[in-house]
Amino acid sequence: MDRGVLDVADMKVVFFASLKETLNRDSVDVQLDSSLTVADLKHYLAEHLQQPVLLDKTVKAAIDFDFARETDVIDPARVKEVAFFPPVTGG
Amino acid sequence: MISVQQEDFNVQALYDELCIANITGAVAMFVGRVRGFGHAASSASFFLEHYPGMTERNIEHIVAQAKQRWTLLDVQVVHRVGELSINDQIVFVGVASAHRADAFAACDFIMDYLKSRAAFWKKEITPEESNWVEAKQSDEDSLSRW
Numbered sequence: 001m002d003r004g005v006l007d008v009a010d011m012k013v014v015f016f017a018s019l020k021e022t023l024n025r026d027s028v029d030v031q032l033d034s035s036l037t038v039a040d041l042k043h044y045l046a047e048h049l050q051q052p053v054l055l056d057k058t059v060k061a062a063i064d065f066d067f068a069r070e071t072d073v074i075d076p077a078r079v080k081e082v083a084f085f086p087p088v089t090g091g
Numbered sequence: 092m093i094s095v096q097q098e099d100f101n102v103q104a105l106y107d108e109l110c111i112a113n114i115t116g117a118v119a120m121f122v123g124r125v126r127g128f129g130h131a132a133s134s135a136s137f138f139l140e141h142y143p144g145m146t147e148r149n150i151e152h153i154v155a156q157a158k159q160r161w162t163l164l165d166v167q168v169v170h171r172v173g174e175l176s177i178n179d180q181i182v183f184v185g186v187a188s189a190h191r192a193d194a195f196a197a198c199d200f201i202m203d204y205l206k207s208r209a210a211f212w213k214k215e216i217t218p219e220e221s222n223w224v225e226a227k228q229s230d231e232d233s234l235s236r237w
Contacts, residue, residue: 017140017212018223062210065145083142087226090139090170090211091123091182091202 011076013045016085022053032076038063039070041082059084093150095141097173100183105167109187112164119194121202123182125175135217139172139181142210146170149209157186157201161193168201170211200237206230 014027028049036044038061046054053059061068062083074082092108094100102122109118127135154166165187175181184201188194205211213224 014142016142016210017214021223062142062145065142065148067149067208083145085142085210086212086223088207088209088211089213089224089226090141090209091206091230 011074011079012081013041014081014083016083018086019053019059019084023049023051032074035073035075037070038068038072038074038082041074042070042084045084054084058087060087061085092167092169093147093154094169095143095146095150095172096169097171099171099180100169102180102183105169105183105185109165109167109185112187114189115164115187116189117191117194118185118187119191119198120183120185121198122180123202125177125179125181127177135177135215137175137181138214138216138221139175140212140214141170141172146210150205153201153204153208156204157197160200161188161197162190163188163193163197166197166201168205170205170209172211203230203233203237207234 011030011032012027013030015023015025020026028045042054042059046052063072063074064079064081102120106118106120109115125135125137150168154168157163157166163186167183167185169183171181182205184198186194186197207230215222215224
């Protein structure tokens, strides 16, 4: 399939805390040509990276620095960065 | 002021900043500290990770919610990251208001939300092992108070 530059957007996916350690990486660049949900991206990455831990229900997400839900849609033309991480434990 | 930083903070200096307005009648402050845990009560340390860009945004959102809800004159939040040892200060929340009820409530609210709605992750480190702290259901449940 011919993917023109304008049709495919680069997006960075970053990982934090225990998830980063389990995956042994802090980020991955992905190219998406259509919108998908947070849950879809988890499945895609779990398969692509061969890391089923990403499908763990406790794994949380953020889209461009805002907390996101599983059903939130990621538009690759607008979104620059998606993050996956375990539940937060600050304070 | 909102700050996510490695450096320690000076409670007196933060308090002085909260008192600038001459209509300030009440200042409520909270300081969270590293305490000993389990069998390693005397040799414990923490590593605090955050998500630069998101963490600050989370805190700004929490403070904005508090300002909508209560009548506040000033809010200061400082949260440390990186390696912290036992007895170190971790977090400061200070709220200035005309009256104590608003200051107490907003301070409590901001701390509850910092626990469960800001991108920080704690790792407990002892000489033998290190473990990421698991989120507590009780922290999540605390949000229902608001």
